[in-house]
Every structure is written in C-alpha cells, then in structure tokens.
Amino acid sequence: MSPENINFLTIVTFLPLLGAIVLLFFKDVRKIRWIALAVTVADFVISIPVLTSFDITTHHMQFVEKYTWIPTLNINYYMGVDGISALMVFLTTLIGWVCVLVSWKAIEVKVKEFMISILVMQMAMIGVFCALDFVLFYLFWEAMLIPMYLIIGVWGGKRRIYSAVKFFLYTLAGSILLLIGIIAIYYAGGKTFEIPLLMEQHYSFTFQAYCFVAFFIAFAIKVPMFPFHTWLPDAHVDAPTAGSIILAGILLKMGTYGLIRFSMPMFPDATIYFATPIIILSIVAILYGAFLALAQTDMKKLIAYSSVSHMGFVTLGLFLLNKHGIEGGVLQMFNHGITTSALFACVGIIYERTHTRDLRQYGWAAKHVPIYAVFLFIFSMASLGFPGTNGFIGEIKILFGAYDVHYAYVIFLIIGIVFGAAYVLKMYENVAFGSNLKPAPEGSGTFEDYMSHIKDINPREFLILGVFTVFVVWIGLKPTLFLDIMGASVDHLITQVNAADLTSIAAR
Amino acid sequence: MQELVFSIADVTAVVPEIIVGVSACLLLMVDLFVKEERKEIVGWLAILAIIFAGVGTVCLASVEARTVMAGMYVVDLYSALFKMTLYIGAIFTILLSLNYMKSEGVEYRGEYYALILFALTGMMCISSGADLLTIYLGIELMALPIYVLVGYIKKSPTSNEAAMKYVILGAFSSGILLYGVSLIYGYTGTTNLAGIAAGITASGTDSPVLTFGVLLLTVGLCFKVAGFPFHMWAPDAYEGAPTSITAFMAVGAKAAAFAGAVRIFMAALEPAFADWQAILIIVAVGSMFYGNITAITQTNIKRMLAYSSIGHAGYALLGLIAGTADGAASIIFYMFVYTFMNLGAFGVIILLRKCTGKGDMIDDYRGLAKNNRLVAVVMLIIMFSLAGIPPTAGFMGKFYIFMALIDQGMITLAVVSIVSTAIAAFFYIRIVLLMYMKEPEGEFDLVKSYSVYYVLAICIMAVIVLGVYPGAFMHLAKAAAIIM
Numbered sequence: 008m009s010p011e012n013i014n015f016l017t018i019v020t021f022l023p024l025l026g027a028i029v030l031l032f033f034k035d036v037r038k039i040r041w042i043a044l045a046v047t048v049a050d051f052v053i054s055i056p057v058l059t060s061f062d063i064t065t066h067h068m069q070f071v072e073k074y075t076w077i078p079t080l081n082i083n084y085y086m087g088v089d090g091i092s093a094l095m096v097f098l099t100t101l102i103g104w105v106c107v108l109v110s111w112k113a114i115e116v117k118v119k120e121f122m123i124s125i126l127v128m129q130m131a132m133i134g135v136f137c138a139l140d141f142v143l144f145y146l147f148w149e150a151m152l153i154p155m156y157l158i159i160g161v162w163g164g165k166r167r168i169y170s171a172v173k174f175f176l177y178t179l180a181g182s183i184l185l186l187i188g189i190i191a192i193y194y195a196g197g198k199t200f201e202i203p204l205l206m207e208q209h210y211s212f213t214f215q216a217y218c219f220v221a222f223f224i225a226f227a228i229k230v231p232m233f234p235f236h237t238w239l240p241d242a243h244v245d246a247p248t249a250g251s252i253i254l255a256g257i258l259l260k261m262g263t264y265g266l267i268r269f270s271m272p273m274f275p276d277a278t279i280y281f282a283t284p285i286i287i288l289s290i291v292a293i294l295y296g297a298f299l300a301l302a303q304t305d306m307k308k309l310i311a312y313s314s315v316s317h318m319g320f321v322t323l324g325l326f327l328l329n330k331h332g333i334e335g336g337v338l339q340m341f342n343h344g345i346t347t348s349a350l351f352a353c354v355g356i357i358y359e360r361t362h363t364r365d366l367r368q369y370g371w372a373a374k375h376v377p378i379y380a381v382f383l384f385i386f387s388m389a390s391l392g393f394p395g396t397n398g399f400i401g402e403i404k405i406l407f408g409a410y411d412v413h414y415a416y417v418i419f420l421i422i423g424i425v426f427g428a429a430y431v432l433k434m435y436e437n438v439a440f441g442s443n444l445k446p447a448p449e450g451s452g453t454f455e456d457y458m459s460h461i462k463d464i465n466p467r468e469f470l471i472l473g474v475f476t477v478f479v480v481w482i483g484l485k486p487t488l489f490l491d492i493m494g495a496s497v498d499h500l501i502t503q504v505n506a507a508d509l510t511s512i513a514a515r
Numbered sequence: 516m517q518e519l520v521f522s523i524a525d526v527t528a529v530v531p532e533i534i535v536g537v538s539a540c541l542l543l544m545v546d547l548f549v550k551e552e553r554k555e556i557v558g559w560l561a562i563l564a565i566i567f568a569g570v571g572t573v574c575l576a577s578v579e580a581r582t583v584m585a586g587m588y589v590v591d592l593y594s595a596l597f598k599m600t601l602y603i604g605a606i607f608t609i610l611l612s613l614n615y616m617k618s619e620g621v622e623y624r625g626e627y628y629a630l631i632l633f634a635l636t637g638m639m640c641i642s643s644g645a646d647l648l649t650i651y652l653g654i655e656l657m658a659l660p661i662y663v664l665v666g667y668i669k670k671s672p673t674s675n676e677a678a679m680k681y682v683i684l685g686a687f688s689s690g691i692l693l694y695g696v697s698l699i700y701g702y703t704g705t706t707n708l709a710g711i712a713a714g715i716t717a718s719g720t721d722s723p724v725l726t727f728g729v730l731l732l733t734v735g736l737c738f739k740v741a742g743f744p745f746h747m748w749a750p751d752a753y754e755g756a757p758t759s760i761t762a763f764m765a766v767g768a769k770a771a772a773f774a775g776a777v778r779i780f781m782a783a784l785e786p787a788f789a790d791w792q793a794i795l796i797i798v799a800v801g802s803m804f805y806g807n808i809t810a811i812t813q814t815n816i817k818r819m820l821a822y823s824s825i826g827h828a829g830y831a832l833l834g835l836i837a838g839t840a841d842g843a844a845s846i847i848f849y850m851f852v853y854t855f856m857n858l859g860a861f862g863v864i865i866l867l868r869k870c871t872g873k874g875d876m877i878d879d880y881r882g883l884a885k886n887n888r889l890v891a892v893v894m895l896i897i898m899f900s901l902a903g904i905p906p907t908a909g910f911m912g913k914f915y916i917f918m919a920l921i922d923q924g925m926i927t928l929a930v931v932s933i934v935s936t937a938i939a940a941f942f943y944i945r946i947v948l949l950m951y952m953k954e955p956e957g958e959f960d961l962v963k964s965y966s967v968y969y970v971l972a973i974c975i976m977a978v979i980v981l982g983v984y985p986g987a988f989m990h991l992a993k994a995a996a997i998i999m
Binding site for chain 2: 156
C-alpha cells in the first residue's frame with residue numbers, strides 16, 4: 008500500500024494520542040515506559056516514508072488529506088506536507104522516542120502522567136507541521152501549551168512553577184495575536200482557512216504590515232528572538248531533560264516554521280519591507296545570546312542562551328531571502344534540533360550522576376567517563392560549526408547567503424561564530440578537563456576521587472547519543488538528501504516572496 | 516391591543532412550559548407524602564418532568580417557527596436551543612443537589628426541587644418571549660424562586676446575606692427594566708417585539724425618549740447577565756448561595772437572560788442598533804477586564820468563578836455587539852458550552868465539600884492531583900476550557916464570537932477582548948498549578964456520589980466533543996439565528 012492512499016499523516020499524527028489513551032489503563036511503571044517507547048518508535052518508523060516516498064521534484068503539498076470539519080465556519084480537516092515540513096515531521100518523531108529514553112530513569116514520580124504528556128505533546132507538534140488549515144494549525148499550536156506547562160511545572164527543577172507560568176503566559180500572549188491575524192486573513196483572503204489558497208491572494212500593503220507584525224510577534228516569542236527571549240532560559244533550566252529537548256528540538260522550530268509557512272509567502276511585501284530590521288534583530292540575538300552564554304556557569308543555561316544565538320542564525324538566514332540563506336536557515340533548524348537536543352541529553356546524563364549543573368564543579372570527565380566525553384566533544388564541535396559536522400554546512404550556507412546581500416552581515420556573523428566557539432570550548436573544557444576546580448563535596452576525598460566514582464554512559468544513553476551522532480556526521484558529510492527534500496519548496500518560497508509588489512514598498 | 520383568544524394550537528405550543536409548571540405544583544404536593552430521608556425521590560421526579568418537557572420541545576422544534584398567544588409567545592429553533600441548554604442546566608443542578616443538600620443538612624428539601632422547576636418555567640418563558648411583557652414576566656418568575664433558593668441554607672448568615680442582596684438589587688434592576696419597557700411602549704405604542712422594530716423604523720431613532728428607554732432597558736438586562744458595572748450582586752450571591760444554586764445561577768439564569776437580551780436587541784431594537792451598541796461595548800469591555808482582573812485576587816473559588824462569569828458575560832456580549840446572525844449564533848453556542856464548563860467546575864467544588872468548609876477556598880485544591888487523579892484531570896480540562904485553550908469547547912465558543920466580531924471589522928475590540936483572555940488564563944491555570952504542582956496539606960476526603968460523577972462525565976465529554984467537533988451544534992445555532 009503506498010502512503011498516498013491511506014491517511015498517512017493522520018496516522019503519524021494521532022498514533023501518539025492513541026498511545027496516550029492506552030496508557031490510561033496501565034498502572035505498572037515498567038509497562039508504561041515500554042508502551043510509551045513502543046508507540047514513539049512505531050511512530051518514528053511509520054514516519055520514515057515521509058522522507059523516502061517524498062517527491063523532491065515538486066513544491067506541492069504531498070500526502071494531502073482533506074475532509075469537511077466545521078462547515079458553518081468553513082473549517083476543514085486539511086493535512087499535507089511540503090519539503091520543509093516533511094523534515095520537521097521526521098525530526099519530531101525522532102526526538103519523540105529519544106525523549107522517552109532520556110526520561111527512562113530520570114522521571115520517577117507520576118511516570119504515567121509524564122509519558123501521556125510527552126505523547127500528547129508529540130501529537131500536537133506533528134499536527135502543527137502537517138496542518139494546512141489555519142484553524143487546525145492553531146488548535147495544534149495551542150494544544151502544545153497544556154502538556155508543556157505540565158512537563159515544566161510538575162517534573163521541573165527548583166523554580167519550576169515560576170518558569171511554567173512564565174512560559175505559559177508568554178506563549179499564550181503571542182498566540183492570541185496569531186488568532187486575531189488568522190481571523191483577519193480569513194476575511195481578507197476570501198473567507199477560507201486553507202493555507203495554500205490564502206497564499207495565492209495578494210493583500211494590500213497596510214493589511215500585510217499589520218498581519219505580519221501580529222504573526223511575527225507570535226512566532227518571535229516561540230523562536231525566541233531578541234527581545235522576546237526571556238522566557239527561554241527559565242523554561243530550559245527548570246524543565247526536565249526531556250522537556251528541554253522538546254523545547255529546543257521542536258518547539259523553537261515552530262516559530263521559524265511559522266515564519267516560513269505563513270509570514271513569508273502570505274505577506275511578501277511586508278517580508279521585504281521588514282527584512283532588514285529582522286536581520287538586525289537576528290544579529291543582536293546572535294551576539295547577545297553568545298555573550299550571555301559566555302557568562303553562564305550553569306551548563307543548561309549556557310546551552311539555553313546558545314539556542315538564542317543559534318536561532319538568530321536561522322532567522323537571519325530566512326530573511327536573507329535568497330536560496331543559500333533560506334536553505335541554510337532550514338537546515339540549521341534541523342541541525343539545531345539535533346545538536347542542542349544532544350547537548351541537553353548530555354547535561355541530563357551528567358546531572359543524573361553528579362546532581363549539579365554548575366560548570367565549576369565538573370572536571371576530569373575525559374579521564375573517568377571517556378565515552379561520554381567523546382560524545383560531548385562531537386556535539387560541542389557540531390554546535391560551534393566545525394567542518395565535517397552538520398553545523399558547518401548550515402552556517403556556511405547562511406554565510407554565503409549573507410555575503411550576497413551585504414558583506415557587513417558576514418562580519419557580524421563571523422564574530423558570532425567566534426564567540427560561539429568560545430563558550431562551547433569553555434563548557435567542554437570545564438566538563439572534560441576541569442581546569443578551575445572547586446573543592447570536592449564533603450567526605451569524598453579529592454575531587455578527582457569524587458569524579459572517578461561516576462559511571463560512564465550505559466547502553467541506553469549510548470543509543471541516544473549515538474543516534475544524534477549519526478545525524479551530526481551524516482548531514483556534515485553528505486547533506487544532499489536533506490537539501491534535496493527542501494529544495495523545491497525553498498525555490499517556490501523564493502518565487503512567492505519575489506512576487507512582492509515592489510512599487511508599493513518603495514512608496515513607503 | 517389584540518384580543519387574547521386561546522386555541523388548541525396555542526396550548527400545544529406551550530406544552531413544555533405547562534409540563535414543567537404543573538409538575539412544580541404537583542411536586543409540592545407529592546413532597547408531603549415523601550419521608551424526610553428520601554426526599555431525593557422528589558428530585559428524580561423533577562428530572563423526569565424536565566425530560567418530558569425536553570421531548571416536547573424537540574417535537575415542537577421540528578415544526579416551523581410560529582408565534583402564538585396573539586403574538587406574545589414564539590416557538591422556534593432559537594427558543595428550542597436555549598430551552599435545551601436550560602434543561603441541561605436544570606437537570607444537572609438537580610443531580611448535583613441530590614447529595615449536596617442532604618449533607619448540608621437543609622430542611623424542606625422537597626420544595627427545593629419544585630422551586631427549581633418554577634425558575635425553569637420562568638427561564639423558558641424568557642427564551643420564548645415575543646413581547647417585552649412576556650420576557651419581563653419570565654424574568655420575574657425566574658428571579659423569585661432563585662431569591663428563595665439563594666437563601667436556602669437558613670442557618671448560614673452568608674446565605675441569608677446573599678439572598679438579601681440579590682433580592683434588593685434584583686428588584687431594583689427589574690424596576691429599571693420595567694421603566695425602560697414603559698418608555699419604549701410610550702414611544703412605539705406597543706410591547707410586541709416585531710411591533711417595536713416597526714415603530715422605531717417608522718418614527719426614526721432621533722428621540723431622547725427612545726434613547727433613554729433603550730438605555731434603561733440595556734442597564735436592566737445587564738444587571739440580569741451580571742455585566743460590569745451592574746455586577747455587584749453576583750460575587751456575594753454566588754459565594755453565599757448553596758453551591759448547586761450558584762451553578763444554577765451561573766448557568767441557567769445567565770443563559771436565560773442572554774436568550775431574552777439577544778431577542779430584544781436583535782428583533783425589537785435592531786433599528787436603534789447604534790444606540791445600544793455603544794452602551795454594550797462599554798459594558799462588555801468593562802466586564803471582561805473588571806471580571807478577569809478581579810478574579811485573580813480572589814481566595815474563594817466560588818467568588819473567583821463569579822468574577823469569571825462576569826468576564827464570560829463580557830465575551831458573550833461581543834456577539835450582540837457584532838449584531839449579525841453569526842453574532843447571535845455565537846452567543847447560543849457560547850451559552851451551551853458555558854453551561855457544561857460551569858456545571859463541571861461546580862460539580863468538582865461539590866465533590867470537595869465533604870469535610871466542612873473544604874472546597875470553597877482556592878487553597879483547598881493544593882495537591883489534589885496526588886491521590887485523586889481523575890477529579891484533578893476533570894478540573895484541569897474544565898479550567899483550560901474556561902480559559903479558552905484548544906482543543907476544548909471553551910476555545911471554539913470564543914473563536915466563533917471573535918469570527919463574528921472581526922467579520923464586522925471590529926478588530927480593535929477583538930484585540931482588546933483577546934488581551935483580557937490572556938489575563939484570565941492566569942487565574943484558571945493557577946488552580947491547575949495548585950492541583951498538580953503543590954503538595955497536599957492533608958488528606959482529601961471526597962464525596963462519593965454517582966449523580967455528581969455522571970454530571971462530571973457528561974460535562975467533560977461535552978467539553979471535549981464540542982471542542983473537537985463543534986460543527987453540528989454550530990450549524991443548528993446558525994440556523995436558529997437566521998430564522999430569528
């Protein structure tokens with residue numbers, strides 16, 4: 008059976024929800040963990056054809072399903088993916104089972120509720136990437152709030168309640184602006200919520216500008232772009248490891264995905280009009296995030312701020328509005344999902360052993376937990392964009408794209424990359440070699456003795472980090488598969504943006 | 516004035532009202548023969564009566580809309596939908612009461628159910644009223660039994676205080692309403708809704724008499740729906756009343772008041788749209804902000820829900836402000852959804868009520884999720900629905916209203932109201948936060964009552980089903996609004 012004639016995306020989207028419902032009837036923690044793993048792995052396997060059966064020659068939506076849903080308001084159940092969303096769906100299902108594995112031992116209380124939250128979250132995230140009806144999209148988009156709020160607030164760290172409420176209110180404020188924009192475009196675009204139809208319309212510049220701003224704030228909060236980033240460090244630091252991975256791996260991509268899917272093709276005039284300010288904001292985010300990361304002593308916070316910096320690269324790449332820039336941006340979305348998730352997994356692994364995230368208390372990892380140190384090294388290199396890793400390909404494409412637009416951008420980007428290298432190396436040095444050691448915890452002899460009692464990674468953790476390594480190297484050495492899949496869609500996006508009415512922009 | 520002539524057709528059209536009203540009288544007599552400890556039987560009989568009335572309403576709704584009793588009364592899809600909402604509200608209120616009234620040690624429990632039926636009769640008259648007088652009579656018939664019900668816990672000072680405040684402010688607002696009716700009668704020479712619309716169109720809208728009449732009528736109705744700044748009675752009445760009656764007020768009385776308000780504004784005062792729209796915008800924005808901001812500071816959950824209901828009245832008024840069929844349909848849908856959300860919330864409050872004093876304070880919910888997962892999940896879904904987070908029905912209700920509003924180009928108002936939604940989310944998620952993220956201070960000893968469980972189960976199903984698949988009911992609501 009080819010994926011075309013079954014409701015392929017529906018199965019991928021709602022399998023996790025089905026799993027969550029099944030979990031309701033189980034009490035044994037072991038069984039719950041295994042079922043959650045089975046469901047997420049199954050979802051991953053089922054989703055592989057999204058990439059393998061994907062027709063890379065066309066930008067049209069594929070695996071399309073469409074049913075009438077709420078006729079009174081002209082809302083349809085309309086699903087489909089193009090090259091960009093196909094990559095994101097794949098990333099989501101990949102992160103899904105990794106999250107379950109990461110939480111295997113880390114989550115010990117309310118395991119059932121946790122796994123249900125993770126599965127519901129996965130359903131909503133896949134739904135966001137597949138939805139082609141604006142209301143359907145919004146439903147999935149908002150449905151993510153509830154499980155994520157619980158994941159941070161119930162299983163989180165010290166200031167979990169503060170962080171959970173901050174996350175909730177911040178994102179809610181953004182998404183209600185989005186809702187207004189959606190309803191406004193419904194009436195402006197000929198009373199339809201179908202995203203492909205809405206893209207074909209041309210709206211007046213004033214309308215585009217207002218809607219663009221409303222959408223942009225909603226998406227910028229999710230990305231998060233400077234100056235809307237303040238919820239991110241709190242949420243990351245207090246979320247459990249799986250929560251951080253979901254946040255960094257998928258949730259942040261929702262923002263940039265929204266910009267690609269809606270803002271740019273629907274409001275091309277406004278996109279060109281606002282491109283330079285957004286690029287400047289991105290540069291600020293790159294440098295500011297890097298500076299803040301450099302100053303952190305908490306490993307998780309350091310990676311959180313590095314996310315701000317890296318997502319700055321993505322938004323910058325997208326708003327360069329040329330092929331290199333956008334492809335680099337999209338690839339960097341995928342890369343960041345892999346690399347940062349892996350780094351958060353690394354933090355989780357060492358935190359479970361030492362119960363601290365303070366960089367100053369680490370050290371000797373290279374000597375006593377060598378396998379861990381090797382993996383951490385790989386992901387650190389990927390994070391700073393070392394050639395041969397995935398980060399290099401993304402960043403070099405963005406640099407090419409930036410040079411085409413203005414050489415000054417390149418200067419700032421290079422500075423950002425240098426600072427990126429600085430904080431990543433600082434982190435790695437602290438963890439692996441421990442040059443500035445603090446006194447060891449009470450009663451454990453010297454610090455080295457303390458560290459030497461720590462066990463190296465177990466097979467479960469090896470599997471998690473191994474999978475991430477595969478993608479780091481694969482994209483680093485042969486990114487063509489990934490670039491091919493998004494290629495036609497990116498080309499089409501550029502055509503859509505170039506359809507902008509330049510005279511109306513010039514008149515402003 | 517037309518001469519009142521009764522025909523069989525007139526009588527058949529009001530069979531549901533007759534069933535409920537007569538049952539109320541009969542129950543008073545049946546009550547005499549029921550032993551004190553078995554008063555629940557009266558409650559079950561009342562439910563049976565409402566179900567019969569429901570069947571009657573469904574049968575009547577399948578016939579086309581018609582006006583009976585010399586233009587005083589109308590039977591159409593609009594009234595049928597509101598009546599179904601009211602039936603659900605009344606039945607669930609009774610189910611919530613069965614155990615609750617017993618545990619509160621209330622006397623005269625038989626009369627309690629009869630009073631609910633009387634109030635229900637009044638509500639039905641409001642939703643079917645085609646004449647200002649019918650609607651006014653309905654409002655009074657609804658209000659008088661509720662005054663008694665609010666003060667039903669005789670020995671509780673707060674219950675008595677609540678009843679007293681409600682009576683005084685209720686009487687006051689009825690006076691204002693009636694004064695408005697008289698002015699409009701003076702201007703148009705009729706109290707018939709269609710006649711008023713014709714009268715205003717004929718005589719024009721530039722008249723201080725009309726403006727003043729519309730103003731007073733609006734103020735009177737805003738009292739009944741508890742819109743800012745005419746909401747003062749609501750928090751005290753909600754807090755002091757028996758919890759089941761709080762639910763009944765929040766759900767039944769509010770839906771009925773909206774049924775009347777929508778019909779009056781849309782059918783009778785349509786030509787004076789500009790006059791009342793301006794007033795309603797002030798009331799709606801004030802209600803949303805005042806209700807939602809004040810709710811944040813509350814420590815008593817019934818009071819918090821009172822303020823939240825003020826906020827919700829503000830949202831529903833937005834549908835009227837839009838002034839279109841979609842706007843009216845969105846109010847019908849919103850009231851239907853709101854019924855389930857609120858009854859669910861009050862059901863959970865009643866479940867927590869077993870230990871004396873427990874369940875009323877927001878702090879009592881601390882750590883509820885630890886050992887009572889199911890109840891906590893129910894409350895979680897209801898709170899998110901009240902906050903308007905998808906995929907719950909609360910979102911669809913708000914979404915439809917915003918659609919109607921933006922259709923009329925009122926984007927600023929939509930943005931303002933959406934900002935208040937974000938404020939409101941804070942106090943709803945605070946309950947979730949307490950339930951899930953705090954440790955319990957003592958053991959929870961929940962009420963075991965199957966009737967309450969049924970109510971909660973149905974409410975949760977309705978909230979989710981209407982959130983995921985609202986199409987069918989929305990379609991009905993739209994059809995009802997267009998007929999009107």
